[in-house]
Structure formats: C-alpha cells, structure tokens
Amino acid sequence: MKHLVMIIEDEEALALMLKYNLEKEGYEVAIENRGNRALAEIERRQPSVILLDWMLPEMSGVEICKLIRSKPDIKAIPVIMLTAKGEEEDKVKGLGAGADDYVTKPFSVPELMARVKSQLRRAPEPQTVKELLFEDIRMDMVEKKVFRGDNYIHLGPTEFRLLRMLLETPGKVFSREFLLKNVWGDNIYVESRTVDVHIRRLRKSLNEFGPDYIRTVRATGYALDANPAAETEEA
C-alpha cells in the first residue's frame, strides 16, 4: 500500500507542484485548501504524513495542528509545517503547537522530500485491514461482504459505508453531521434525517440474524453497542 501524504495548502500552484513531486516519489497525494474540511478529511483518510501551510483561510495551520494533536485517532500523524515566515518566534510557535518539523518557503523540493521521508521512517507502515469485527458481525474488507455468524448479509453501498464507520470504532457515538460528512461526503446536500433512513435499513438487514447492536443516542446520533437496549429509541 502507498503512503498517503496530505497537503493542506491554499496556494494552488504550490500544492500542485508538491503533488507532482510527491507522486513521482511514489506517494498517494490528497490536497485540501481549507481548515475545517481538512480536519474532517484527515480523520476520514488517515494520511501517513501531513504537509501543513501556516496561513490558511478559516483556520490557521497552528490551530489545525493543535486540533490534530487533541484527537486520539489522528494525534500520532507526523505534521510538517510550511511557512513563508522564517522568524524564530513562528518556528517556536509551530513546534509548540505540536508540529514534528518545519520548512520555510521558499524551500528546495529535494529538501522537502527528504523531510517527508524522514517523518515516514517513524510512521507505521500503512496496514491493510482485512476484516472488521464486532460480536457476531464480520465485515470482509477484501471481498466487501458482511456476515452475521454464518449468514451473508446483503447491504447497499451506503449501508455498507455506514456500518464500516461504526465498526471501525465500536462504542463511539457518531453524530448525524459526522456521518453525513464522512459517509456521504461534503459535496452533496442531504438532510440529516437521511442518516436515520439508512440506519433503519441497516438495522433491518443486520437484525434478521441477531440482536440490534446499533444504539440510538437521543438528539445526537448512533453508536455500535453490544447492550444498546437501555438507551435505544425508535429511529
């Protein structure tokens, strides 16, 4: 599996130049240009390393870096800050926010590639998850099939992605907004009750062969839970 490098940079020409060079080195590359969306994408795609611009619309690089470090599922991802400012004070601020390295623009491409490589040496190899398990529910990630015990469960693509999200972190309560953003993506408009409709379909398919493990959390969203009954209300 290729390492994913996420570039968070609002200067398009620079982002594309970096993408070109990183792809030449054999990395997969994703570009984000706004703070809020970037964070959601980091959580969704779990890059191996992040190149983070200092000055961004909506949220500064320092703020993003602090947020990355505050979230357990992404806090270990190495962050290299890119900045036009060369002042020591900013460097200290960047490192104080939790950046692993710091590169001042204009930088040489070979130098940046070396920095990326050095961060990746510390990062764990990307793992191909072959299956996700929760109680008697099993998702085969290679065949893209879901089983409950020995029973094959046919799911639509949206229900499959929903279940995958729940299975990746059992017990975690996912808000409808988070599910919309991460299962449906940012680019289409869907109402939050659409989530309820698909959860209902998912439940119907899963519960044919066992108890209901999807917990409805009042006014919030959903979680996977082996004992959901106490807090479950009809979705």
Ligand code: CA
């Ligand atoms: Ca910028």
